[in-house]
Amino acid sequence: MLIRPKAGILDPQGVAVERALPALGFEGVHNVHIGRLVELDVSEPGRLEEMCEKLLANPLVEDYEIILDR
Amino acid sequence: MAEAATLPGVGDALALGLTRDEYELVCAKQGRVPNQVELAMYSLLWSEHCAYKHSKKLLRTLPTQGEHVVMGPGENAGAVDVGGGLVCAFKVESHNHPSAVEPFQGAATGVGGILRDIFAIGARPIAVLDSLRFGEPGPASEQRPSGPAARVRYLLEGAVSGIGHYGNSIGVPTVGGEVYFEGPYEQNCLVNAMALGLARREQLIRSAAAGPGNLLVLFGASTGRDGIGGASVLASAELGGEGEDAAKRPTVQVGDPFEEKKLLECSLELLQLGLLVSLQDLGAAGLTSSAAEMASKGEVGIDIDVARVPLREAGMEPFEVMVSESQERMLCVVEPANLQAVLRVCEKWEVGGTAIGSVTETMLVRVLDGAELVGEMPVRALVDECPLYDLHPEKPAAPIYAPPEASVALGCSHREALLALLASPNLASRRALFEQYDAIVQSRTVRRPEQADAAVLALPDGSAIAVSIDGNGRRVAADPRRGTVAAVLECAANLACVGAEPLGTTNNLNFGNPEKPHIAWQLCESVAGLAEACRALRAPIVGGNVSLYNEGSTGPIYPTPVIGMVGRLPDARRAGALAFQRAGDAIAVVGAFSPSAGAGELAKLEGRPLPDGLPEIDIQAAVATHAAVRDAVRAGSISSAHDIAEGGLAVAVAECCLAGGFGASLRVDVDVDADAGGDARSALFGEAPGGFILSGPASELEALGERVPVQLIGSVGGEMLRIDLVGCEPPDGLDAALAELQEAHAGGLAGFFH
Amino acid sequence: MKFGVLQFPGSCDEVDALGAARRVGEAELIWHGDRDLGGAEAIVVPGGFSYGDYLRAGAIARFSPAMESVIDFAAEGGLVLGICNGFQVLCEARLLPGALLPNTNLRFTFRQVELEVQAASTPFTRACSPGQLLSIPAKHGWGRYYAESHTLDAMQDAGQVVLRYAQGQNFNGSARDIAGVCNEQGNVFGLMPHPEHAVEELIGGSSDGLLIFESMRMAVAGRG
Numbered sequence A: 001m002l003i004r005p006k007a008g009i010l011d012p013q014g015v016a017v018e019r020a021l022p023a024l025g026f027e028g029v030h031n032v033h034i035g036r037l038v039e040l041d042v043s044e045p046g047r048l049e050e051m052c053e054k055l056l057a058n059p060l061v062e063d064y065e066i067i068l069d070r
Numbered sequence B: 001m002a003e004a005a006t007l008p009g010v011g012d013a014l015a016l017g018l019t020r021d022e023y024e025l026v027c028a029k030q031g032r033v034p035n036q037v038e039l040a041m042y043s044l045l046w047s048e049h050c051a052y053k054h055s056k057k058l059l060r061t062l063p064t065q066g067e068h069v070v071m072g073p074g075e076n077a078g079a080v081d082v083g084g085g086l087v088c089a090f091k092v093e094s095h096n097h098p099s100a101v102e103p104f105q106g107a108a109t110g111v112g113g114i115l116r117d118i119f120a121i122g123a124r125p126i127a128v129l130d131s132l133r134f135g136e137p138g139p140a141s142e143q144r145p146s147g148p149a150a151r152v153r154y155l156l157e158g159a160v161s162g163i164g165h166y167g168n169s170i171g172v173p174t175v176g177g178e179v180y181f182e183g184p185y186e187q188n189c190l191v192n193a194m195a196l197g198l199a200r201r202e203q204l205i206r207s208a209a210a211g212p213g214n215l216l217v218l219f220g221a222s223t224g225r226d227g228i229g230g231a232s233v234l235a236s237a238e239l240g241g242e243g244e245d246a247a248k249r250p251t252v253q254v255g256d257p258f259e260e261k262k263l264l265e266c267s268l269e270l271l272q273l274g275l276l277v278s279l280q281d282l283g284a285a286g287l288t289s290s291a292a293e294m295a296s297k298g299e300v301g302i303d304i305d306v307a308r309v310p311l312r313e314a315g316m317e318p319f320e321v322m323v324s325e326s327q328e329r330m331l332c333v334v335e336p337a338n339l340q341a342v343l344r345v346c347e348k349w350e351v352g353g354t355a356i357g358s359v360t361e362t363m364l365v366r367v368l369d370g371a372e373l374v375g376e377m378p379v380r381a382l383v384d385e386c387p388l389y390d391l392h393p394e395k396p397a398a399p400i401y402a403p404p405e406a407s408v409a410l411g412c413s414h415r416e417a418l419l420a421l422l423a424s425p426n427l428a429s430r431r432a433l434f435e436q437y438d439a440i441v442q443s444r445t446v447r448r449p450e451q452a453d454a455a456v457l458a459l460p461d462g463s464a465i466a467v468s469i470d471g472n473g474r475r476v477a478a479d480p481r482r483g484t485v486a487a488v489l490e491c492a493a494n495l496a497c498v499g500a501e502p503l504g505t506t507n508n509l510n511f512g513n514p515e516k517p518h519i520a521w522q523l524c525e526s527v528a529g530l531a532e533a534c535r536a537l538r539a540p541i542v543g544g545n546v547s548l549y550n551e552g553s554t555g556p557i558y559p560t561p562v563i564g565m566v567g568r569l570p571d572a573r574r575a576g577a578l579a580f581q582r583a584g585d586a587i588a589v590v591g592a593f594s595p596s597a598g599a600g601e602l603a604k605l606e607g608r609p610l611p612d613g614l615p616e617i618d619i620q621a622a623v624a625t626h627a628a629v630r631d632a633v634r635a636g637s638i639s640s641a642h643d644i645a646e647g648g649l650a651v652a653v654a655e656c657c658l659a660g661g662f663g664a665s666l667r668v669d670v671d672v673d674a675d676a677g678g679d680a681r682s683a684l685f686g687e688a689p690g691g692f693i694l695s696g697p698a699s700e701l702e703a704l705g706e707r708v709p710v711q712l713i714g715s716v717g718g719e720m721l722r723i724d725l726v727g728c729e730p731p732d733g734l735d736a737a738l739a740e741l742q743e744a745h746a747g748g749l750a751g752f753f754h
Numbered sequence C: 001m002k003f004g005v006l007q008f009p010g011s012c013d014e015v016d017a018l019g020a021a022r023r024v025g026e027a028e029l030i031w032h033g034d035r036d037l038g039g040a041e042a043i044v045v046p047g048g049f050s051y052g053d054y055l056r057a058g059a060i061a062r063f064s065p066a067m068e069s070v071i072d073f074a075a076e077g078g079l080v081l082g083i084c085n086g087f088q089v090l091c092e093a094r095l096l097p098g099a100l101l102p103n104t105n106l107r108f109t110f111r112q113v114e115l116e117v118q119a120a121s122t123p124f125t126r127a128c129s130p131g132q133l134l135s136i137p138a139k140h141g142w143g144r145y146y147a148e149s150h151t152l153d154a155m156q157d158a159g160q161v162v163l164r165y166a167q168g169q170n171f172n173g174s175a176r177d178i179a180g181v182c183n184e185q186g187n188v189f190g191l192m193p194h195p196e197h198a199v200e201e202l203i204g205g206s207s208d209g210l211l212i213f214e215s216m217r218m219a220v221a222g223r224g
Helices: A012-023 A045-056 B010-015 B020-030 B036-045 B096-101 B103-119 B148-170 B229-234 B257-272 B286-298 B318-323 B336-348 B379-383 B414-423 B474-478 B480-498 B517-537 B601-605 B619-635 B648-660 B680-685 B698-706 B738-750 C014-021 C065-075 C085-092 C149-157 C210-223
Strands: A002-005 A062-065 B069-071 B078-083 B086-094 B124-134 B174-181 B190-200 B215-220 B278-281 B301-305 B329-334 B352-360 B364-369 B372-378 B445-447 B455-458 B464-471 B501-510 B541-547 B560-569 B586-590 B640-643 B664-669 B692-696 B710-716 B720-726 B732-737 C002-007 C026-031 C042-045 C079-083 C099-101 C109-117 C133-140 C144-146 C161-165 C178-182 C188-191
Touching: B010 B020, B010 B036, B020 B036, B020 B372, B020 B379, B036 B286, B036 B318, B036 B364, B036 B372, B036 B379, B069 B086, B078 B501, B078 B541, B078 B560, B086 B103, B086 B464, B086 B501, B086 B560, B096 B103, B096 B148, B096 B190, B103 B124, B103 B148, B103 B190, B103 B257, B103 B278, B124 B148, B124 B257, B124 B455, B124 B464, B124 B560, B148 B174, B148 B257, B174 B455, B174 B464, B190 B464, B190 B501, B190 B560, B215 B257, B215 B301, B215 B336, B257 B278, B257 B329, B257 B336, B278 B286, B286 B301, B286 B318, B286 B329, B286 B352, B286 B364, B286 B379, B318 B364, B318 B372, B329 B336, B336 B352, B364 B379, B372 B379, B414 B601, B414 B648, B414 B680, B414 B732, B414 B738, B464 B480, B474 B480, B474 B517, B480 B501, B480 B517, B480 B560, B480 B619, B480 B640, B480 B692, B501 B517, B517 B560, B517 B619, B586 B619, B586 B648, B586 B698, B601 B648, B601 B680, B619 B640, B619 B692, B619 B698, B640 B648, B648 B664, B648 B680, B648 B692, B648 B720, B648 B738, B664 B680, B680 B720, B692 B698, B698 B710, B720 B738, B732 B738, C002 C014, C002 C065, C014 C026, C014 C210, C042 C065, C042 C085, C065 C079, C079 C085, C079 C210, C085 C099, C085 C188, C109 C178, C144 C178, C161 C188
Parallel strands: B086 B541, B124 B174, B301 B364, B501 B541, B664 B720, C002 C026, C002 C042, C042 C079, C079 C188
Antiparallel strands: A002 A062, B069 B078, B078 B086, B086 B190, B124 B190, B215 B329, B215 B352, B278 B329, B301 B352, B364 B372, B445 B455, B455 B464, B464 B560, B501 B560, B586 B692, B586 B710, B640 B692, B664 B710, B720 B732, C099 C144, C109 C133, C109 C161, C161 C178, C178 C188
16 A cells, blocks of 8 residues: 555655755656555455555545555 | 584684684684684674773773662663662663664664663663764855765764654653764764663662573564674575675664563563563673673573574574674573563563573583574683783874864954854754753653753652763863863763762773774773772762774774763752853852863864873862852752853853853953963863852852852843953953854754754 | 543653642553553543554554543543643544644654643633643654644634644644644543643743643532
8 A cells, every 4th residue: 555645735754855856966856745655465455445544544634545466 | 513514714703803813712712613603602792892802901990889889880780879769770882883874773772772771770761861973064054065074964863863763762851962073083973872770779680690490581572684794704605695695684773662662661560570580681792692691690501592582584594593683672581480470571561572591500602493502602701701902002102183174263353262162063052952852751850951061850759860971082182081080070060060969970982993002092091080080079980881993094083981970969959050040140160270272172163283181180179169069059059050161161151141041241360371371262262170150149159269269250141241351451352242142052053954 | 530541552651641640639550451441530641652653653552442442431521631642642533633744844843832722611721711821841753733724714613722832832833833622522632742741840840731630620520
């Protein structure tokens, strides 16, 4: 699962990284957001969404994306 | 014992840091060529870090006895009696080399390690302090410096962040510390962490293993490959020692304060329930040093079965299990009847606990892998019979250290000099650092950072503990003996300012390569100064640490003894503070203060080379002054007390003004005797031990004159700091607005943190 | 009156909260694994780093057996005070609206702050007067209060914004300078600063934090 800050919420980590990149010579970088990766093996993929809603993400402030790797 | 496919040889021994002679000695003690496991263990236990090969003889000259000492050097930490049936355990340790590699984790695990030393003797950790030294950070105005200055800022930010992360998360307040920036630390930064703990006297536990037949239980985090790095040359051929697999062996130890918090509570509960025979934490050299040292102290043998150690990674070889420096682990000795109870307590705190071995009568450390014996070494050979080396000190014929780079013009005005000093990285406000630390958890903190010269922690009976950590590299480089005496006296002076009398001392000696005669000279002289000062103060050494070989391609660090001192004051409500409190209060210089410019902060900013030697110090006079200041603070008869340290009198007064938000008007005598170094600059900014700035009612300050020299120099008030120099023709002095001083002081370090 | 102070693996300030509560009544620690709240008439969810702040601050603690009992306790009108990490746990448990995010300066910051009382009639602030300034230490890295605009407006109207950082005191970027909020019923209250560390001048520099514990005592006494 990829968990990202919801659009519109201030992401100071993303801002800090976006500011640091040009100083290292990387120009033209925008929209940096820092999120979390949760990797797991699961026997019931159908329950992943519930897992995200209940524990892995805070739906008030985070969006999540489930990527299945069969 | 099963034959290993190939035994390691001399080349491996050298790669592990043993000398050829040491290797021959190992072979002699083993009666044969040591195998992989054995060579790994000898190389660690016979390393400088574990065996103190070059310093042990010297350390034996330090005073370690005293009326307040409850536990002296040799255990995980020392302890002093603080009254009311309580003892205060404390110690300082370094984590210099790991911090240079990865400052966040290096500093964090440094804090973790010293905390474990405290609860390993049965005390609950109640405070942390840290002493940091880095290279020059470049001008504060430069947002993005390149080269060495950028690296310095990276190390600074990382170390402060790491200390905060670990201390805050585990719920132990970071109540004090120091940070300095000097060229010689550029390639070898210093991160020294000190911790204090509290225990009832009868709760203290020692680490000697005892009772053949008793079990060895490992509890805490699982064991991985942390810290193995250099020992990877021993990896068996199938796994390979180079290239891709070398990358799999991390050298950086990663700390987990959450795990340690659980470990701490678990350890204290096990001790409270009386379930342990002895306890030891796992630090440098992991199981190797803990097991061997426990056996040595108890004069017993130990069997360890690596197959029973809970592992974090698959396929670890026996030698890896023995040398792993995975954090947050403890080793204890338990009577078999208590094993289940011990494991239950571990389970409650969600901390893994496993019996991994036993105490024996063999006087051998035997390492097994299941049923197979994979290593066997005599305990004495491992721990007590490591060769000790004599130092060959020789005073250097020429200066070792390059003069610092100048950052103020020699002819600048006194006002400009003062502002430059207050803005300099060594003197500027440390607020940006200590705001990252929780200084109040556990509800004992009476004096927080910047409120007084020492931290003060309340005890249940209304008295309080005071603690300070102080070191000085540059002054010790100018004169190792007197510079060290000055550092010790400064630490005690800080305690006096809050009203505390010293009880005991811990020290971390940070030096270059002791095999070089000039470094050996620094070390010998410094230890002599340390011994002399501790004796005079009746504050014996209860424990400490030595970090040697701090040298890079640009040369050695300044010789840097870091002193931690713990004291006691009878009434927490009377703890001293450094801020001026009241307009109209008189200001006095208390103590025989003979300032000199050499090796001071202003001399550094002016780019002057180090002087050869420092003036003589009247230790007895300083000790008498400490007592007088301490008594005045305890009596509650004065408003503030602050010792005169870096930057001299003008800086000390400025600091009192800034803390209180008051200006001051002073008249300072300039000694017209030029031979004694008397001149305006020395009077204002010269440094020396033994002087204090006190404020309060003039009569109270004058009354101190019956005991020690007191000179009333002015009064608190207004929005300016005004100093008139008396005895100067034409008239001389300085005038600075409080707002100007504030701006310089506040801005100095803040810009280094993003 | 009896306070119950929860203790999770990783709690730091539970002992301090216990000490503060004991100045106005009796108090006991409640282990996270216990469902029994021991007859507590008010619950304190303390500060610290429960479960190491892993995943998100407070995200794991909210599921503990003790918290399940606290959720029931709150539903029945029991008083619940969440301090710092405790506030985070209450938001994760949906006992309070909004969420706590990392400070805008991305740094743990310890500072004595001034808080302005916005709602002085809650069970947690009735010993205070409207607009009173409280000097209380804050120490956290993850204290930026956030809720959607419409939620904030509704909270404002309903008197759920209990404490604000005074002018210039908001160092973490909290929306509308909000430092402490309560639920609609007014029986659950969370704040980022630490009142348990301001109960005695000698140690805390102020005893303003005691007013919150005293308010709770008054509220419970008033019901009995």
